[in-house]
Amino acid sequence: MSKEPKRKDAPAESGAEEFRKSLAAPATGQTLSVLFGLLFLFQCMILPLVGKAAVGGSGSPGAGPADTLWKNQLFFGAMLMLTVAVGGLAFYAKQLRRRADGSSFPKFTAGTLAAAVAMLLAFATGLLGI
Numbered sequence: 001m002s003k004e005p006k007r008k009d010a011p012a013e014s015g016a017e018e019f020r021k022s023l024a025a026p027a028t029g030q031t032l033s034v035l036f037g038l039l040f041l042f043q044c045m046i047l048p049l050v051g052k053a054a055v056g057g058s059g060s061p062g063a064g065p066a067d068t069l070w071k072n073q074l075f076f077g078a079m080l081m082l083t084v085a086v087g088g089l090a091f092y093a094k095q096l097r098r099r100a101d102g103s104s105f106p107k108f109t110a111g112t113l114a115a116a117v118a119m120l121l122a123f124a125t126g127l128l129g130i
Contacts, residue, residue, distance in 0.1 A: 023089075024096040032090035033109050039083040040112050043076075043119065047128070050076045055129035080120050087113040 057063030094106035
């Protein structure tokens, strides 16, 4: 019976630390940024669902708000929240990568995120229906 000293393995990383490492990977940031860009494009495409024509009618006599306005607003709001959440995660992933390897500032992601937040504020205050 030989007594060999047991090797001590490195302590396991916490789940949060593993998540940060996977977010800091270049492919993760790029994938999230592309998904965010597509979601923002889709958000701009569905903007007329809650815009002036949907809220005030088509402009012809007797025309009123769309019958499904509340459904449109619910869908638009849910998609807008998803868009902002994915954008925030994409920006965070790019910032983690920037700290790790000195990448450049994610200008496109930051600008699109600012536009999405501005759209969220306009939607929340009712400015989209004016």
